[in-house]
Each structure stands twice: as C-alpha cells, then as structure tokens.
Amino acid sequence: MQKYFFLTGLSRAGNTLFASIMNQNKNIAVTGNSIISDLMWRIDSVKNEEEYINFPNEKSIDSIIDNILPNYYGSWSQEYIIDRSTWGLLDFFKLLKKHIKNEIKIIILVRDMVEVLASFVKFSNENPNFFLNKVGKNAEEKCDFLMRYNETGIGQVYAQLSSIKNLIQEENKKYIHIIEYNDLVNNTEKTIDGVYNFLNIPKFHHKFTNLSQLKVDNNMYNDDVLGGKLHTIRTNKIKKNEYNVNDVLPQTVINKYSGLNIWRNET
Numbered sequence: 001m002q003k004y005f006f007l008t009g010l011s012r013a014g015n016t017l018f019a020s021i022m023n024q025n026k027n028i029a030v031t032g033n034s035i036i037s038d039l040m041w042r043i044d045s046v047k048n049e050e051e052y053i054n055f056p057n058e059k060s061i062d063s064i065i066d067n068i069l070p071n072y073y074g075s076w077s078q079e080y081i082i083d084r085s086t087w088g089l090l091d092f093f094k095l096l097k098k099h100i101k102n103e104i105k106i107i108i109l110v111r112d113m114v115e116v117l118a119s120f121v122k123f124s125n126e127n128p129n130f131f132l133n134k135v136g137k138n139a140e141e142k143c144d145f146l147m148r149y150n151e152t153g154i155g156q157v158y159a160q161l162s163s164i165k166n167l168i169q170e171e172n173k174k175y176i177h178i179i180e181y182n183d184l185v186n187n188t189e190k191t192i193d194g195v196y197n198f199l200n201i202p203k204f205h206h207k208f209t210n211l212s213q214l215k216v217d218n219n220m221y222n223d224d225v226l227g228g229k230l231h232t233i234r235t236n237k238i239k240k241n242e243y244n245v246n247d248v249l250p251q252t253v254i255n256k257y258s259g260l261n262i263w264r265n266e267t
Helices: 015-022 036-048 050-054 058-066 068-072 090-099 113-126 139-146 156-167 170-175 181-186 188-199 251-257
Strands: 003-009 028-033 080-084 106-110 176-180
Touching (some): 058 090, 176 181, 176 188
16 A cells, blocks of 8 residues: 655755656655645545535545545556655645644755755756746846736745645644755755655665666656756766855845754754
8 A cells, every 4th residue: 555755945056956866766766746635635626616515525626635645656666755845835744744644754855955046046057948047037036926926816935835844834744854955966865764764665776877868657857848957966976066156146135034943943
C-alpha cells in the first residue's frame, strides 16, 4: 500500500535536484509540480455551488477527495510518493489533514529569499522567451510580479512563502522537515539521510555525481511552456551556481525583499 508524503517550499531552492536524487531509489517517486492540491480544492469547492447546497451530499464528495491520491498514483510502482505543491496554503493544508490517511509529513525546501528572486531574474536575463520577460521590463517589475498579492492574482513566490508561514506555526511544526538549499548542495549526503530519518522509511545508498534529469513514471517537465529550461539540473556534480546578487538585483529590490526568511526568525 502506497504512502503519501509532501514537498513544498520555495522555487529555485533545489526542488528538481532533490527529486532527481531521491528518485534513484526505486521505491520513491518525488513528483514535479503537482496538480493534486488544486484538484482536491476544486472538487471541495463544489460544496459552495447552488446545486450542492440545494441537495448536499458531503459524504460522497469527501469520498472522491479521499481517493484522489490513490487513483492518481495507482498505476505508479513506487511505495512512497512525495507530491510537490504549495501544500501549506490554508485551504490545501486543511484538505490534507482531513483526507490523508497516513501520517502527514511535509518536506520544506528553502533558500534566502533575495537569492530566490535573483535566481529568477538571472534566468530571465539569460532566456529571452522566459515568461517573466513578458510581465516585467526590469528586475523590480519581475520581482514584484513574483511577490504580488493583489486583484491581478497571487505571485508564485508569495504563495510559496505563505505556505511556509502557515507550516512553521507552532501547532504545525510536528508535520514538517526544513531543508536549506545550502545544506542540500554542500552537505548533500547528510541532508538526504535526514530526509529518510524524518520519513521513517528504509534508507538507500544514493550517488551524488552523474545525476539524471528528473523523470518519474516516464513523465518529464515540458519547460517550453515557460520559455526556458527552468528545471534542468547540472548532472556531473552537485554545486551551487555562485554569483553576486548585487550584479543581478538593484539595491532597492534587495532592500525591499530582505528580511523575509521567516523560517529563520529573521523578520
């Protein structure tokens, strides 16, 4: 019987690298960005519709949500599924606690917020077709788009930070295991060993050179829709791409988005 664990946190914090390493273990499948949380939320939202309110059948709707993960991953051979999404967002987390049958365990990948934004901007500068170049003319506009929370929508990084904010609340800490990006790339073996301890599953001897691009159940990222190979990892070795964020972001942007590493109590 499959067990379901969860991966959340910040983009550009080693999610694809983490998945590539963990998926060397044939009993584990770490997914790419998943639609499961949104599926659960959309189905649950039917309870707000007039037809449902007029003739409510909560038990049947809940039964559908109960079985989304088993049905979606039913053809996968792995015993342990680690589904990646913004699971800490209030609505998603509420559904998780209600519908997941095994013990809830959530891995959170984090990285200095200014580094995250700089990584996005640097990638956009190197890839003219990247989607950020369609929404911002400069670094500040691009970062503001990623961090927006207004009538136009919620920015990708803002949503991820909100997810983390909820999960690090005292009552939720029992569910989580935080991994710093620098630890993942500089102390990889120890970091991965810590994941096995957290999940309480049998350990595996991983390799940390000659890696493979992320592929799980014959599925791979199609980054053409993003306008750049955002989820391509360095395969020969694990190494942080070092550069000075001041060469990518103006000081005004750095000042604006500093102090947001909430998991470190830096606010």
